[in-house]
Amino acid sequence: xxxxxxxxxxxxxxxxPLSVSGIIVGASLGNTISNQTNLDLPFTGNSSPHIWQSxxxxxxxxxxxxxxxxxxxxxxxxxxxxxxxxKRQGExxxxxxxxxxxxxxxxxxxxxxxxxxxxxxxxxxxxFRNENLIISFIFFNLTIISIIAAVxxxxxxxxxxxxxxxxxxxxxxFGFLSVLGSYYLFTHDLQWQLLLPAAAIGCFSAAVLNLxxxxxxxxxxxxxxxxxxxxxxxxxxxxxxxxxxxxxxxCAVIFTVLNYSEPLQFVYLVAFIPFLLNIKTVFKNKVPMLxxxxxxxxxxxxxxxxLLFVVVQxxxxx
Numbered sequence: 001x002x003x004x005x006x007x008x009x010x011x012x013x014x015x016x017p018l019s020v021s022g023i024i025v026g027a028s029l030g031n032t033i034s035n036q037t038n039l040d041l042p043f044t045g046n047s048s049p050h051i052w053q054s055x056x057x058x059x060x061x062x063x064x065x066x067x068x069x070x071x072x073x074x075x076x077x078x079x080x081x082x083x084x085x086x087k088r089q090g091e092x093x094x095x096x097x098x099x100x101x102x103x104x105x106x107x108x109x110x111x112x113x114x115x116x117x118x119x120x121x122x123x124x125x126x127x128f129r130n131e132n133l134i135i136s137f138i139f140f141n142l143t144i145i146s147i148i149a150a151v152x153x154x155x156x157x158x159x160x161x162x163x164x165x166x167x168x169x170x171x172x173x174f175g176f177l178s179v180l181g182s183y184y185l186f187t188h189d190l191q192w193q194l195l196l197p198a199a200a201i202g203c204f205s206a207a208v209l210n211l212x213x214x215x216x217x218x219x220x221x222x223x224x225x226x227x228x229x230x231x232x233x234x235x236x237x238x239x240x241x242x243x244x245x246x247x248x249x250x251c252a253v254i255f256t257v258l259n260y261s262e263p264l265q266f267v268y269l270v271a272f273i274p275f276l277l278n279i280k281t282v283f284k285n286k287v288p289m290l291x292x293x294x295x296x297x298x299x300x301x302x303x304x305x306x307l308l309f310v311v312v313q314x315x316x317x318x
Contacts, residue, residue, distance in 0.1 A: 003100075007108065010094040012072040014296060017303035018208055019068035022178025022201045023060050024306040028313040029179075029194065030186030059123040060182050063143075066116030067173075071150035073112060077105040078154025078161075084223040113147050127185045135188075142177065149173060164228040166213075167206045175202020196255035197309070203248030204275075204302040208295055210241045214282070215291040238282050245275045245298075252305070265312055271305035274298070 078084075080095025081102050094100040100108075120143040128136045149169055153161040160166060179198035184190055213220065213229035214237050221230050229237040249272050256265050274297050285291055 006094050006099045009092070010073055010076050010100060010105070010108070011069045015068055015072060015299070016065055018205060018299040019174065020061050020064050021205075021302045021306040022174055022198070023057075023064050023182045024303075025197050025201055025309050026179040026182030026194075027057050027060070027186060028306075028309045029197065030183045031313055054186075056123065056127050056185055059119060059126065060185060063116055063120045063123055064178065066112060066119060067146050067150050070109060070112045070116060070147065071153060073105060073109045074151045075154045075161075076100075077102060077109065078156075078159060079225075080105070082154070082223070082225075084154075084220070084225050109151065113151075117143060117147060123185070128188075132188075139181070139185075142181065146173060146177070161227070162225050164226055164231050166209055167228050170209045171202035171206045174205035175199060193255060193258055196251040196258075200248040200252040200255075201302065201306070203244045203251070204298065204305070207241055207244040207248070208299050208302070210237060210244060211282070211291055211295050211298060213237070214241070215288050215295070217288050234288065238285075241282055242279045245279055249275060267312060268305050268308035271301050271308060274301040 076093050076095050080093055084096075092099070095102055095105050121140070124136050124139045124143070128139070152159055153166060153169070160169060176195075176198045179201055180190060180194055183194055210229060213227040214234065216225075217227075217229050217234060217237075220227050228240070232240060252268065253266075259265070278294055278298055278301075281294060282291065
């Protein structure tokens, strides 16, 4: 494998659609408010544009991808130097396999972190300009916290991914911060009902991590990586997985009911079919390694859910 392919493999491109799902949902909801209030969004030249045309949206997408790639590099590095991936089956990890050295991965992490921080700074400046320095300061600190969280998942003596806290961080960062943060960037406002779609995305994202940890339970237990799945055991982890998906779907439906205007708003229910099939597959599974293919299904179904939110918004149904 040449170096370019190795870095692409380390970036784990298949994780990117899930990472931007929260941004898309937050943007679709924020677009409704911006059009209703005629917010002047940068880079559009229009007092009532679609958010998809704004620099804020695309910078938010790039920043989120940067956080995800940084997290993937850090995960490859952390598990590699700890020896967690030494006997890993399935997809290769670049540091553990020796294709990328720990020093090279560190450099890659630093470069990715710096670029992401730079893009986030531009995003914050464009979104708030000089209007609200306190909010800008809060988002600036959230950027730093996000970078630290991306790295500390598996790197360092107190890596939270090794103590079963990964699910909480994924729920908060992929769900609440992604949806509520992006919505606020576009509208400079928050509404309590937004906790529901944020919780939905957070639950679906945590379900993907849970699938990943169920797949790796044997290897993680041997390596001393005490994920929540290792702590719960496979049977309880399956029940937890079902709860995440069902509760996420419940939150989405309740949000729609509270904002109901016409049946088309429930079009995203199509994305829930793979979730229900996944729950059935998980409970029937007896060989954890065979769950690998389910990760992509749940991740892409979450991405589909977010895209259908856009469709509903563009048709004026929210």
